[in-house]
Amino acid sequence: MPALVLSDVLTAAPPGSDDCLRAAQHLMEAGFIRWDAVQNALHVSVEARAMLGDGLHDGVTVSRLIGLIGGSDAPRIQALWREALARRHATVEAEFSVSLFGGSVRHLRGVALCEYAADGSLAHALIGLQDVSAQGAVLQALSDSEARLEEAQELAQVGCWEWDYVRQQARFSAQALRMLRRPHDWAPDMQDVLALVPEDQRDWVVGLYKDAFANKTEILRYEVRHVEEDGTRELHTVARIGYSPKGQPRRLLASVQDITELKSYRRQLHSLSFFDPLTELPNRALFVDRLSQALIDASWHQQQLGTLLLDLDRFKDINDSLGHRAGDDLLKQAAQRLRQVLREYDTIARLGGDEFAVVLPDVRHPTDLGSIASKVINAFKAPFTISAQEVFVTVSIGGALYPTDAKDANQLLQHADAALYHAKGQGRNNFQFYSSDLTAQASARLTMESELHKALERHELELHYQPKFDLASGRLVGAEALMRWNHPERGLVPPMQFIPLAEDTGLIVPMGAWALRAACVAAADWNSRSSDPLKIAVNLSARQFPGGELVQTVREALSAANCQPQWLELEITESLLLDGHDEICGVLEELSQLGITIAIDDFGTGYSALSYLTRFPVQILKIDRAFIKELPSDRGNAEQLVKAIVSLGQSLNMALVAEGVETQAQADYLSGLGCEVVQGFLFGKPVSRSSFEQWVRAS
Ligand code: C2E
Numbered sequence: 103m104p105a106l107v108l109s110d111v112l113t114a115a116p117p118g119s120d121d122c123l124r125a126a127q128h129l130m131e132a133g134f135i136r137w138d139a140v141q142n143a144l145h146v147s148v149e150a151r152a153m154l155g156d157g158l159h160d161g162v163t164v165s166r167l168i169g170l171i172g173g174s175d176a177p178r179i180q181a182l183w184r185e186a187l188a189r190r191h192a193t194v195e196a197e198f199s200v201s202l203f204g205g206s207v208r209h210l211r212g213v214a215l216c217e218y219a220a221d222g223s224l225a226h227a228l229i230g231l232q233d234v235s236a237q238g239a240v241l242q243a244l245s246d247s248e249a250r251l252e253e254a255q256e257l258a259q260v261g262c263w264e265w266d267y268v269r270q271q272a273r274f275s276a277q278a279l280r281m282l283r284r285p286h287d288w289a290p291d292m293q294d295v296l297a298l299v300p301e302d303q304r305d306w307v308v309g310l311y312k313d314a315f316a317n318k319t320e321i322l323r324y325e326v327r328h329v330e331e332d333g334t335r336e337l338h339t340v341a342r343i344g345y346s347p348k349g350q351p352r353r354l355l356a357s358v359q360d361i362t363e364l365k366s367y368r369r370q371l372h373s374l375s376f377f378d379p380l381t382e383l384p385n386r387a388l389f390v391d392r393l394s395q396a397l398i399d400a401s402w403h404q405q406q407l408g409t410l411l412l413d414l415d416r417f418k419d420i421n422d423s424l425g426h427r428a429g430d431d432l433l434k435q436a437a438q439r440l441r442q443v444l445r446e447y448d449t450i451a452r453l454g455g456d457e458f459a460v461v462l463p464d465v466r467h468p469t470d471l472g473s474i475a476s477k478v479i480n481a482f483k484a485p486f487t488i489s490a491q492e493v494f495v496t497v498s499i500g501g502a503l504y505p506t507d508a509k510d511a512n513q514l515l516q517h518a519d520a521a522l523y524h525a526k527g528q529g530r531n532n533f534q535f536y537s538s539d540l541t542a543q544a545s546a547r548l549t550m551e552s553e554l555h556k557a558l559e560r561h562e563l564e565l566h567y568q569p570k571f572d573l574a575s576g577r578l579v580g581a582e583a584l585m586r587w588n589h590p591e592r593g594l595v596p597p598m599q600f601i602p603l604a605e606d607t608g609l610i611v612p613m614g615a616w617a618l619r620a621a622c623v624a625a626a627d628w629n630s631r632s633s634d635p636l637k638i639a640v641n642l643s644a645r646q647f648p649g650g651e652l653v654q655t656v657r658e659a660l661s662a663a664n665c666q667p668q669w670l671e672l673e674i675t676e677s678l679l680l681d682g683h684d685e686i687c688g689v690l691e692e693l694s695q696l697g698i699t700i701a702i703d704d705f706g707t708g709y710s711a712l713s714y715l716t717r718f719p720v721q722i723l724k725i726d727r728a729f730i731k732e733l734p735s736d737r738g739n740a741e742q743l744v745k746a747i748v749s750l751g752q753s754l755n756m757a758l759v760a761e762g763v764e765t766q767a768q769a770d771y772l773s774g775l776g777c778e779v780v781q782g783f784l785f786g787k788p789v790s791r792s793s794f795e796q797w798v799r800a801s
Pocket residue numbers: 568583584585596597598601614617640641642643673703704727761762763764781782783784788
């Protein structure tokens with residue numbers, strides 16, 4: 103396009119006389135003013151006159167023209183004009199408003215093309231004017247609505263932002279910047295945007311976007327936690343992703359909302375609908391839910407599950423005599439006592455009034471339910487202090503067991519309730535189970551528990567001894583000490599009837615210590631005069647290991663009896679070695695260093711993780727009698743196993759003992775395999791200490 107020479111335009115025909123120019127002015131809604139600075143003459147086109155008001159006409163003065171510019175704009179435009187002339191700007195551009203006759207205001211955009219004389223003074227100016235009132239109104243409306251949007255965003259705690267993939271540019275609303283704690287003039291790149299997500303959740307969020315892009319997902323929602331000095335905030339983002347026709351992400355528009363408060367309300371609501379505000383225990387709704395869930399688990403794992411219903415006896419009396427506040431206080435304290443006696447994974451709930459309920463998952467033995475119920479009853483023995491008074495409150499308990507008593511939650515609760523009713527009828531302060539058998543078993547077990555407590559001090563425990571022989575020579579080499587309970591009414595009780603209970607209650611620790619002392623006394627007695635000493639084996643329970651007192655107990659037993667450590671053998675179970683490696687290994691190492699022999703009892707029944715055998719100081723494997731029982735047989739399984747155990751023992755340089763040998767054929771077979779020591783009814787049953795002594799003397 104040829105350069106526009108202003109003087110050519112100025113010397114052309116007066117405005118309005120040229121049809122083309124007029125048409126252009128009309129089309130563009132523009133007007134022109136020609137200013138001949140030399141002559142100081144203004145020529146105003148018809149269109150410009152329409153814009154500026156009819157007060158203008160050719161020959162009007164410049165000062166009149168400038169006087170039209172709105173009050174607040176006038177100084178700005180005058181300064182701009184002065185500056186442009188001083189610097190000889192060829193074009194000057196400005197927007198301003200003019201006040202028209204009659205009070206109306208119009209927004210105009212003006213562009214002046216200026217030409218200067220040789221001395222630098224302005225010679226001509228051609229000023230184009232355009233009415234932008236309508237545009238201004240649109241822009242104003244837009245900025246008004248943006249402001250309103252911002253305000254709404256601020257109120258709703260919602261911010262929004264967008265990412266333009268083509269320009270690699272982001273735009274954040276003021277509220278979004280506030281929420282994301284970024285400055286108002288923040289101009290982030292992609293990395294900065296990514297860094298908005300806390301580091302620990304960033305990979306996860308990036309993964310979400312990657313998946314969304316891969317699947318062309320348009321809407322993506324996620325929550326991110328911001329842990330900051332002044333607390334944790336949770337921000338919820340909903341992103342809408344726009345794709346190009348080729349499937350590339352093109353634009354991402356996202357809203358972020360601070361949902362910290364919302365979540366906390368939700369939590370409060372949850373806690374109100376599922377927890378009892380007084381005791382802070384789960385309420386009936388949550389209890390039923392947990393019970394149903396636990397039943398599914400129990401059925402899946404084929405476990406038993408117990409439920410107990412508890413009712414405070416004579417709660418109403420306390421409530422009536424001491425007042426409701428005292429009643430509330432009692433309920434709180436009762437809840438506290440329940441929490442103390444039950445396991446962490448049991449659910450305790452307050453069903454309403456003075457009624458509580460418990461879910462006991464994984465009840466191993468049906469009578470465990472009785473132990474727990476009696477623990478609860480005991481927990482209520484101490485008085486409660488309510489309103490500065492001591493009050494005694496007892497509790498009645500009804501229980502039912504899954505799957506024996508019921509198959510679903512409703513039935514289980516109904517049956518426990520029936521049992522509770524029964525307990526109340528039995529004079530309160532007791533427990534009853536839905537199945538009367540279970541009640542009987544549970545109370546028998548409880549009686550046994552309290553009797554076993556006294557058995558030690560009443561000297562009702564005894565050790566019997568079962569001889570062990572060397573197969574090749576037929577020589578007596580030692581004995582295993584086996585515990586018996588000489589019960590005043592029931593006679594000799596075998597260990598399988600009381601050892602598990604002793605283990606459950608922890609009584610096995612003092613009982614086991616007693617067995618060690620008694621066995622050491624016997625061993626010292628038999629061996630001190632003999633040239634061919636016997637090795638006496640004592641069984642240890644895994645429960646004797648924690649607490650770090652075992653080594654000391656063994657040392658004291660040895661020295662009190664004047665028993666040499668090489669006369670003592672300790673039998674442990676395979677499972678112990680798998681449990682707590684380091685601690686157990688340390689204890690066994692110390693015992694072994696004392697000169698005591700360690701044997702693994704019932705070998706072959708536990709987990710066959712053979713690696714542990716080399717890691718622990720073990721010298722003897724006792725093959726479990728379950729395998730010996732099957733020997734010899736043509737079906738082969740037991741034979742293969744025993745063969746494998748013998749060759750394993752031999753290759754690890756361990757001695758082998760076969761227990762439960764009952765027949766000559768078994769003995770012959772074992773001898774053929776190279777198993778050295780045997781123990782079993784074929785050679786001798788466990789007998790009392792005095793009988794064993796006679797035997798030793800005789801042999
Ligand atoms: P165990 O340590 O495997 O003891 C061997 C058991 O097998 C003994 O049963 C013994 O009488 C039995 N037995 C021995 N030879 C034969 C046989 O030829 N045929 C059959 N059928 N059985 C035989 P007992 O005395 O009833 O002891 C059972 C379990 O009680 C012991 O198994 C042991 O695990 C535990 N136990 C016994 N005394 C103690 C003790 O003082 N402390 C600990 N923690 N557990 C003990």
